[in-house]
Amino acid sequence: MPSMIQAIRMALHVGETRHGVTDIFGEDVGPPLGGVFTGTQGLKTAWNTPLDERGIVGMAIGLALAGQKPIAEIQFCDYAFNTIDLLKVAGNLCWASGGDWNVPMVLMTPVGAGIRGSMYHSHSFDAQATRIPGWKIVMPSTPLDAYGLLLSAIKDPNPVMFLMPKALLRVKSKAGEEIPGAPLDDKVLGQLIDAPLGDRTSWAPQWPPLEDYYVPIGKARVVREGTHVSVLSYGRNVPMALAAADELAADGVDAEVIDLRSLHPYDWDAITASVTKTHRVLCVNEDTEITNFGEHLIRRICEELFYELYAPPKLLAGAAIPGIGLADHLEMASVPQKDGIKTAIAELAAHEP
Amino acid sequence: MPSMIQAIRMALHVGETRHGVTDIFGEDVGPPLGGVFTGTQGLKTAWNTPLDERGIVGMAIGLALAGQKPIAEIQFCDYAFNTIDLLKVAGNLCWASGGDWNVPMVLMTPVGAGIRGSMYHSHSFDAQATRIPGWKIVMPSTPLDAYGLLLSAIKDPNPVMFLMPKALLRVKSKAGEEIPGAPLDDKVLGQLIDAPLGDRTSWAPQWPPLEDYYVPIGKARVVREGTHVSVLSYGRNVPMALAAADELAADGVDAEVIDLRSLHPYDWDAITASVTKTHRVLCVNEDTEITNFGEHLIRRICEELFYELYAPPKLLAGAAIPGIGLADHLEMASVPQKDGIKTAIAELAAHEP
Amino acid sequence: MSTTLSASTPTTLTSPRMSAELSLRIYDLMLRARVLEERLISMYKQGEGYFWIGGPGEEAFNVPLGLLVDKGQGVDHDYMHLHYRSSGTLLALGADPIDSLRQMRNVSTDPYSRGRNFAGHYSVRAWNVVPVSSPIEVQFSMAIGTARAQRKGTGAKGITIVQGGDAGSAEGDFATALVWSSRKGHELPLLMLVTNNRWGISTAYEGQHGYSQIADRGKAFGMPTAVVDGNDPEASYAALHKAIDYVRTEKKPYLLEAMVSRLRGHSSASGANIVKGEVDCVERYEQTLEARKLKTRGECDELRARYAQELLDASKRIANEPAPEPSTIWDHVFADKNLVGGE
Amino acid sequence: MSTTLSASTPTTLTSPRMSAELSLRIYDLMLRARVLEERLISMYKQGEGYFWIGGPGEEAFNVPLGLLVDKGQGVDHDYMHLHYRSSGTLLALGADPIDSLRQMRNVSTDPYSRGRNFAGHYSVRAWNVVPVSSPIEVQFSMAIGTARAQRKGTGAKGITIVQGGDAGSAEGDFATALVWSSRKGHELPLLMLVTNNRWGISTAYEGQHGYSQIADRGKAFGMPTAVVDGNDPEASYAALHKAIDYVRTEKKPYLLEAMVSRLRGHSSASGANIVKGEVDCVERYEQTLEARKLKTRGECDELRARYAQELLDASKRIANEPAPEPSTIWDHVFADKNLVGGE
Numbered sequence A, B: 001m002p003s004m005i006q007a008i009r010m011a012l013h014v015g016e017t018r019h020g021v022t023d024i025f026g027e028d029v030g031p032p033l034g035g036v037f038t039g040t041q042g043l044k045t046a047w048n049t050p051l052d053e054r055g056i057v058g059m060a061i062g063l064a065l066a067g068q069k070p071i072a073e074i075q076f077c078d079y080a081f082n083t084i085d086l087l088k089v090a091g092n093l094c095w096a097s098g099g100d101w102n103v104p105m106v107l108m109t110p111v112g113a114g115i116r117g118s119m120y121h122s123h124s125f126d127a128q129a130t131r132i133p134g135w136k137i138v139m140p141s142t143p144l145d146a147y148g149l150l151l152s153a154i155k156d157p158n159p160v161m162f163l164m165p166k167a168l169l170r171v172k173s174k175a176g177e178e179i180p181g182a183p184l185d186d187k188v189l190g191q192l193i194d195a196p197l198g199d200r201t202s203w204a205p206q207w208p209p210l211e212d213y214y215v216p217i218g219k220a221r222v223v224r225e226g227t228h229v230s231v232l233s234y235g236r237n238v239p240m241a242l243a244a245a246d247e248l249a250a251d252g253v254d255a256e257v258i259d260l261r262s263l264h265p266y267d268w269d270a271i272t273a274s275v276t277k278t279h280r281v282l283c284v285n286e287d288t289e290i291t292n293f294g295e296h297l298i299r300r301i302c303e304e305l306f307y308e309l310y311a312p313p314k315l316l317a318g319a320a321i322p323g324i325g326l327a328d329h330l331e332m333a334s335v336p337q338k339d340g341i342k343t344a345i346a347e348l349a350a351h352e353p
Numbered sequence C, D: 001m002s003t004t005l006s007a008s009t010p011t012t013l014t015s016p017r018m019s020a021e022l023s024l025r026i027y028d029l030m031l032r033a034r035v036l037e038e039r040l041i042s043m044y045k046q047g048e049g050y051f052w053i054g055g056p057g058e059e060a061f062n063v064p065l066g067l068l069v070d071k072g073q074g075v076d077h078d079y080m081h082l083h084y085r086s087s088g089t090l091l092a093l094g095a096d097p098i099d100s101l102r103q104m105r106n107v108s109t110d111p112y113s114r115g116r117n118f119a120g121h122y123s124v125r126a127w128n129v130v131p132v133s134s135p136i137e138v139q140f141s142m143a144i145g146t147a148r149a150q151r152k153g154t155g156a157k158g159i160t161i162v163q164g165g166d167a168g169s170a171e172g173d174f175a176t177a178l179v180w181s182s183r184k185g186h187e188l189p190l191l192m193l194v195t196n197n198r199w200g201i202s203t204a205y206e207g208q209h210g211y212s213q214i215a216d217r218g219k220a221f222g223m224p225t226a227v228v229d230g231n232d233p234e235a236s237y238a239a240l241h242k243a244i245d246y247v248r249t250e251k252k253p254y255l256l257e258a259m260v261s262r263l264r265g266h267s268s269a270s271g272a273n274i275v276k277g278e279v280d281c282v283e284r285y286e287q288t289l290e291a292r293k294l295k296t297r298g299e300c301d302e303l304r305a306r307y308a309q310e311l312l313d314a315s316k317r318i319a320n321e322p323a324p325e326p327s328t329i330w331d332h333v334f335a336d337k338n339l340v341g342g343e
């Protein structure tokens, strides 16, 4: 079964062959490397840019204004913080011009901890991203969702940010989550689309007959149904929360795990349905915990569903410190881990008004 | 009585004459203009930089590393969004070096709406600022607090952001809020320290015998005591909230208005004391309402004071749209106004569990 | 590779005499642009608008620019990433000045921003005029994108033109445009224009730059550069013509700096009053045309009076046009279904 | 104003013969630096660290740099804003290589970052070595600040040195350093160093730049520029000596580009294996010293083996040093009372 990074590569291939993608670019995105996570190997429209994130974002905006369909990559979201003003411009040109112009670009960037990336390969971007109006923001937790969300992003007439959970990029699809048209056998798929090590000058990928598949932007996915606690999460923390919930089932705790998938717009109906069922909420994400997107969800839940709550809603997020340290202990102590999620769910479930 | 911008100018003068401030700089900060809001007129260490915010922030970091005491200005916070990465570096050098280095710089920048600034002279910065670990963040709502917070910022060994509420810069001190050493008479003060219109080449300010006065970073101020509702705010919205509360007193609604003054670190004790007294919370600020600092306060209040709450906590903030429109109607509809605050307080006060 | 017309030398004499017809057309547009700015300033001073910024002093350069671009929509026409002093260019492109009055009044009929943005913040998709953004110099980072869509090999007939001021060239985005447009083997059809009025708000050019001319910065990148007297419409026309031809045929970058005046100061924030000691390109060109017997003083004055009256009437016509509705703040956040937050 | 030593010409011959003592000192430090990087790479490959990045291939330039700076704390000494390939410079300054091993192991005894940052991310306040930050080129924006604290008139004796790679010069921050350091009448004592290995991770120099040498970009700013063979320690020493003298005496900026090798690829992410076809400056200098009868092959091999053994022993010595405690993540967020959030 394909990994998330292979799913992303396949969606990009479908995008450039069938859906008008004209440029896939960023630092080390083109040959020979094809991306530091291999996400852009073998793509015919992939090219290497100068080492200048402002130029990369500006290039994408300009291409989009010229009616192209650019997909820009910022190598690590840690290096996107010198472009926030340009991301704001991308998000405001349609509004500023009263609808005269639109900016159909996709920005993809790896986010989060989990690869021992130390201070500058562990940043999250969800809180920052949700602060930039005019953007749609998606973040998959499975290869299939990555495939379907990226194709939806490519079709969208607005700027769409595609956040790639670094720690999940090499995780493979589960049964039942096949990518339509992709071979099931890892080896076969790898031989078709993975670039060889060493010299690649004569290599060309052989793409399987991939089919279109769309995950609508704005729709969450119930990963695990449950009745005691609603866990609202996305990206890397979704499989963690699922594992925590499964382990807790033994102790009779039945948690519902929801993968938001879209951070903006987000699926308020799904959140409402779950909270009115479980009456207990845990938001989990890796971003720093002061002025965090999970706090927006909790604020809105408190404003609109206050009397549905049988326990104080809880946020489990990254420590509000300047970076994530390299040493294992430090990283573990800085972002949510399975055991912490488990404890938080159990406490919420045990809480009686 | 002095205006907030005069109070800021006087604090900067005290800083450069008595507290080691070596450089006060930014676009149009030096002669002849002395700042687009006159905040840096007549200061001996004020100078004009190139039009390059990244250079301005980098310059401040470098000066601080070299043991100087720089005060950098970003002309409008709307133009600070291309420097977020550098602000993050300023906030992480002490942590990254395990305490080897520190960065004693002050960054001041005008924020918020209220001067019909349209899309790029109306931004708020409080949500973005509170997302940058390693920084202390303050925002005054009176001239005296501006004076005392700025002097505390100058003395602080860390990077401190001094957010200047644009709409209040020309508002004058109230009785009882005199700046120690400054003449009470507007005309007298103006003649001493305001630069004349026209040619200023031969002008020099005459500084009154100003005294040190410090508002500790991290301490809120109860602007109005009340028992029914706690209004947590800062900057421009504080006088609005106060006016709303005073008007509501007639209808028997007794709201407590708290000016946080420090956004990071913030005064959790003051918040706790107020909420455990009133049991009803309204957070008011102008920044966009998705992933907003008020949502952090509400999240923490819900986590730690849930059973103290007799009503759903409420946030009144800026609309989550790409900009603030120029036309009056548009600006009014985009950020909190007095009537909206009044309604929100009244609804909370009327709410029974 | 690099041509330099110094700003001081009387370039009118060096440049070939222009046809009377074109001279008069340029003069007419310069005058219309000047009168438009004066109307906008009076509107501001009479409280009919909150803020003014614009281009009095740049007409001699911006009008020829508007006349020389290939106007239209899409990659086969020229993209323009302008800044906030471009009224001359817009009028030369055929914009109706009444729309500038509408933006000044921030009424719902403002076609450029629906009452949302400041005066001079144009946006005309049908003419490839991308929205003017207030943040200085970001247009230089975006322009490389439209230029790439028109690069050699695409078959696109258009080029990209980006314009900014002198102080703004200190932003990294200016360097971004230089670096990205000149990559060997990947050059972009990008014309970079710097209108140098020797000021950034209150900050003088002197003491802020290490080169004598901003155009010099292009030389290391192997692109042609030039400096032109932007107060001379004929020299400007010639310099722009040469630069645009080069970019269009070579599909490579070019950096052109124009020395211009700032006749009303930076903006209404500094009073928008007449500044002494600056060359007035309209007056200067009127003298040239008088000397050439193409216009008389009387004709010029009469024309100016007529245009002023037309705009005064126009401002009255729009006096009762409605302000945008508060609820419209939610419009156009997205190009498709407008879904803010989550529903 | 501008001197250019081409990277191709055999600059060893043109540069005056160096004293035997200094030659041997430089060689010794180059070798120690090389052996240190090799130890770090083996530690990475043996799972004793998570990530390696460093300077094999830059020793011939970085060692002379470390020998030539005025070392100490404060404005009367030289500030160094380095990047992540500076082990040669640090050893030349007198750093103990064992501390680099500690950072590689991210143990609590790592004096540079307390186990928080990647290998090669040095910080030594006592020597004005500001913390190496991973984001490319931000050091160029910060360096103007320490340089201003040392500008003409302050009486400060030190200068500021900033170093980055070739690809990174595309960032706006590189232009920021050029613009701010060369402002007429406000020049800064800033030495800008570009170590050009012709790669940015996997992206070749060719096709990414519009100039033949990055140093050319300094010319428009009126600053002296030079290109030196960074694989030649004596040419590098001479070029650095000249540049540092100029900056120290003139208190003005200078841009020096060194052509260097990248002997182990970009980092451990690309395998950290030996790359063919790159000049090895240590081997090349050993041949020079042999030719000059200052060293024999045997002495070189013996020295290398000894240093390798010393570092192997050192790595064993620190094998049991403790990892940082989880609770330490909260330390040093602030320089004073550590108050995160609100208490």
Ligand SMILES: Cc1ncc(C[n+]2csc(CCOP(=O)(O)OP(=O)(O)O)c2C)c(N)n1
Pocket (backbone or CB within 6 Å): B027, B051, B053, B075, B079, C085, C134, C135, C136, C137, C164, C165, C166, C167, C168, C169, C197, C199, C200, C201, C266
């Ligand atoms: C990024 C940014 N910083 C600051 C400002 C505020 N500002 C508006 S115009 C201006 C001066 C621009 O000078 P110049 O680039 O020479 O253009 P000019 O106005 O002289 O035509 C400044 C500092 C801004 N709009 N954008």
Ligand SMILES: Cc1ncc(C[n+]2csc(CCOP(=O)(O)OP(=O)(O)O)c2C)c(N)n1
Pocket (backbone or CB within 6 Å): A027, A051, A053, A075, A079, D085, D134, D135, D136, D137, D164, D165, D166, D167, D168, D169, D197, D199, D200, D201, D266
């Ligand atoms: C702002 C930023 N963008 C991207 C990266 C990822 N990155 C690390 S090193 C590197 C290449 C740097 O190349 P160069 O500047 O030539 O230095 P070299 O590594 O070749 O010495 C990149 C893209 C980064 N660290 N910082």
Ligand SMILES: [Mg+2]
Pocket (backbone or CB within 6 Å): C165, C166, C167, C195, C196, C197, C198, C199, C200, C201
């Ligand atoms: Mg200017």
Ligand SMILES: [Mg+2]
Pocket (backbone or CB within 6 Å): D165, D166, D167, D195, D196, D197, D198, D199, D200, D201
């Ligand atoms: Mg390199």
